[in-house]
Amino acid sequence: MRVETGVALLEGDLVLDNATRMLAEGEQAILAGSRVFDLSGVVRMDSSALSLLLALRRSGNRNAVGKDLEFRNVPESLSSLARLYGIADLF
Secondary structure (H helix, E strand, C coil): CEEECCEEEEEEEECHHHHHHHHHHHHHHHHCCCCEEEEEEEEEECCHHHHHHHHHHHHHHHCCCHHHCEEECCCHHHHHHHHHCCCHHHC
């Protein structure tokens, strides 16, 4: 993950193997002032990607910015999974 002008750019794979690292990087981005997470650079993902986004939302809530977090360019497969679980409105 890299941050450019307050936008955290998620890149590569969002899979179970790197979910913990991505969460730590995302939390650091939130603490540094990022309010937008852009998923346009994601290559491959599994269901842990949805858990990652929910964890980032919770982290934002703990830091009083949760409602201000924005997820951009969420892949359709992840949006579909969120709809299936009834949590699409969080993204």
